[in-house]
Amino acid sequence: MTNFLFVSEPGDAFWKVVGRIMSATGISKAKTTQWVRSNFDDLFGANEDSFSLSRTSQPSGAKGLGRDGVRSKADSDSPFASSKAPKAKDDVRGQTWVDIHSPSTKGDLAIHRRKIEEVETWLQAHMLGEKQVASILLLTGPAGAGKTATLQVLAREMHINVQEWTNPLSGNTKGSWLDLKDEWQPKEDVYQPTQVATFRGFLLRATKYPVLDFGKGVHSGRRLILLEDMPNHFYREPSLLHDVLRWFVRIGRCPLIKIISDCPRVGSGESRPSDRVGGVFTLLPRKVQEELAITSISFNPVAPTSLQKVLNRIASTEAKQSSSHVVVPDRAVLEDICAASTGDIRSAINSLQFTCFTGSLLLPPPPKMDGGITSGRLRGQLNKKREHMGKRVPLKRGGKNGLHIERQVQVTTGRDVSLFLFHALGKILHCKRDVCSVPNVQRLPPHLSDHERQPLLVDPESVLQRMPLSGELFFLYLHQNYLSFLEDMDDLSAVADAFSFADALTRHHTSWSTMRDYSACVTTRAMLFAKRGRVPGTPGASGPGWIPLHKPQYLDVKKKFVEQSATAQDLFKSWQLPSESLLTELLPFLAYLGTPLHNPAQIVFVQEIGRVTPPRYRDRQTLEAIGEHEDLEESFVHGRDISEAVDLPGDKPVAHALPSSQGQPGMFQDLCKEELIIEEFDSD
């Protein structure tokens, strides 16, 4: 049974309604416990089996492996792994459609043909050879893009045993430990292997020993290790993972496939370290990928058309089989589900199931009185809920108000859609306005007509909310890029002023964390306001075209500022000057004089700081551009910088970076020469 995630606002009567629905539809307590049991089957099973280190999921039957008590599961928890045909009607209610309709052949996969081929080629190249070597394949992509499903289907078709690591659920509890070594009385100082050590053990056994053949199914001897789960420690210290992988590449005898889902950071940008982990770029940085010769294939979200095909198929099959419960939603609803799921096939199927069942399950018999609530009011709530649950959606379809509909579907079924930074910036900077519709609001009086704008097509706050960066970082990104998008100096000045105001908003460190969101809001709105909607038909109505976006320079400059001031204080301490006069008065002139310095570090520094070179010209090109699917790892680093720059500890790190004070005569002379040249240059 699928896990439900209910999102509800505090204070609404949602839970009451849910309880109502449950009792109304005859889902009794017993039923609920049954849900729970089926949901945690896994867990209990694991406990009985001692801790399950690996399991093989194979099309036919299961094989134990090693002494660690390998458990097998006919239907793996990966949504498309098992190839069971839809079961009898009674079973259907206990299982999610995601499990029932998981793909069994390549044709069923809703993934682009070429992606499948890519994976298949890799598998063929690395599996079918005479001697199997330890090569690593990395599958990345958003959640629900079908990474695991593809792999499972291909493995089944190619008769490969997939061995998967699952984190031991309760490796440290006594029960499971006892199961393994039953005669031994446990003491407090029982040796417990660390998860990482057990993981290494698993890899070793999985690669070394063939799966035992108990006579069920075809045994080909080809093996494949699948890593989707990982010991948690690796997230904290990816270098450990790298070490293990290096070791595996040395000794391994079968390919290993690692699956990592891209997940944007959760939360509104608190830069807790735990939020930053888990991305491909921390776990397997490009350097390591190259070192270990890891092939990387990245999956795209499932295309809407194929997603819809799958949904159609499932809906019709279900309708045929259990006509009493299932109502096939019409096309528009399917489209909405597709749109709301953003290419996440798992979520789409779950939503579909949910939507389909509403037809029968939620038709409430007149609810009994419950406490003091009048039944009329309750029914009102229930109806309201049902409106949300997708029934109303198709009716509204066709209106101009696309934004509204999208939001409604999201409220019911979709998962939260997070925006890539690039898109978020684009939404704000390009500022789409509804140019066609005639605003039915009252027009502004003539002297204010300057401020009249067409209605917005984006909701700035929702953009900010759905964006993975903190408001402050977004502020910086916006600030770096807004200039290219405005033409009128007055508008530009207004926006610049808003930036300035927004920055001043965040001045108090006590209110900073709250105010930075507001300041992002202020700037965003100012930016949107300054972008007047274009009147269609006028030249330039097609928009400014492609404008590259850049990463903010601010953080680098700020870091440089802090470092340089610290270095200056450190190197020129003997002058006993306050840093301001040191940097603005003494050092520029020392750059002219040069004579009293004997310390190469000082000379280098003076040359660097005393001279203000014209900025490397055309440095718009040299700025780092933001790519469309820019990984946010980079920005996290920046995010850390912000907090560090605030309290950068003194001058320590900088002093080390500079050459030591003695014994580099060659360099010294070179510098003197350079100095002379510069002096000549400046004298005219």
Add this chain to the structure above:
Amino acid sequence: MSLWLDRYRPTTLAKLDYHKDQATRLKHLVECGDFPHLLVCGPSGAGKKTRVMCLLRELYGPGVEKLRIEHQTLTTPSKKKIEISTIASNYHIEVNPSEAGVQDRVVVQELIKTVAQSQQLESSTQRDFKVVVIAEAERLSRDAQHALRRTMERYMVTCRLILICTSASRLISPIRSRCLSLRVPAPSDEEVCQVLSSVCRKEGLSLPPELARRIAEKCGRNLRKALLMCEACRVQQYPFTADQNIPEADWEVYLRETASAILSQQTPQRLLEVRGRLYELLGHCIPADLILKGLVAELIPLCDVELQEEVVTAAARAEHRLGQGSKAIVHIEAFVARFMATYRRFVEDGLQGLGF
């Protein structure tokens, strides 16, 4: 080989070149024996530190000139280590608490406590107090200032404070009232000329009075700058000529170019270039308020009287926000954008007025 600045720095109160009246008073003050806390304020390059060092020498004799740089590590109540470097002789210690940033309160308290708790060894021959010189006192945080006020009263017996700052207005009034306030005004142009020519004489060079006057004008009554300029002139060309080019700090030249870039064109593209230049300046550790001030000083004379008021208003607002906010570039840029918009409108109106 050291800079003229250091080589010809006066070491006793008697040798000071200007404000001699104040010097004599200081001398009397020391002779009296008792000695209150001092608050020395005055613009940059006026000779505050020089004067304080002269005073200390008067107080303790040549021993104060044996300086050593010490690194001290202090621990905050939250167990955070702060490293701070001090310059000290046997009789005094100089510290710049602003090095510790927001933790300056700890520096003020701990450091003064350690200094003040140890008595002078030979109180018969020496004064029975030590001196703590606090540089850049105006950058002390509010917390630190309150801590300082308490410390001042508590350790009055063994320790005297000399606070050096450019403007006393940023100190809380309890501190100001506990100190004897000494203002060291910037030297007048004549005084600068005088110092320059005396330094050149000692160096064995002949400085044309005309050049001395020009340097004095250019340095903005900042003696440190004047001496550095003069020495840079010497490096550039000797014998001096009256009309030779006086080198300026690179960033000032750069800032001027930036200002003219702003004036010559007012488009978003130009603003982007200007931003690049501003970043460059900030990257070279030029304080934001100096950049803003420099820009305004360059722009104001070049615009029409009608505009000036508006420009100054915009600049004032930008400076205010500089103090409030944390991202300097945003505020300077807002000022530049504002200026550009205003200036452009003004020019366009002017063209229309002419009938184009």
